[in-house]
Amino acid sequence: MTQTATPTQIDVRVLPCEQRRELIFSTFDGLAAGKAMEIINDHDIKPLRGVFENLAPGKFAWEYLQQGPDVWRVAITKLAPAHGAGSCCGSCGG
Template structure:
């Protein structure tokens, strides 16, 4: 995990092994965000399971925006909502 700037954190989840550690790390990073701060994530597959979990765990508390949509790399921003 690394910082992009003062209001966003960058995580390349492709580098996190074993894979079962990815979602807990992402949720911990999101929960540490202040309002309007963001996570920028890079993944090697469509992140539908993660999006589903965000909708269950944090309904209405985030904005999900794709910056790149495959087929080999998905880059997306998850911003903590007001």
Template structure:
């Protein structure tokens, strides 16, 4: 069982989700992460992270649909 905080964006408006996720990422200290819970595969978000923060994040699928997607997004340790 993960001790990472969960960010469930399923009830948030789609236009606001990336903003919430990115602000949560920016609050992470090195070596920590959070679990994103979403209602679709957040692949476009992965591409955004990869373009804006190359090598500065980790991305691990914990559950891959069809109803719920869970991804651990982390900030690598120093």
């Protein structure tokens, strides 16, 4: 990860399946640009990456921190909006 602060950790191993996605996406929505959350699970959450790609294309970075066999850890970083995507800083006049 490219940040220095410890990311928000979500250990989904202790949650019922029906609560996991809501918690993950509400946590992601609450992150500031450049901040990350870390998801901890007992199996690969690769299918979740596809959900992120559909719901937040270009708005996240995905990094495996640990890939099994017993624990999987993934850091998901919220990316800053691209210049010109409604968040102009004003310095270029665009």
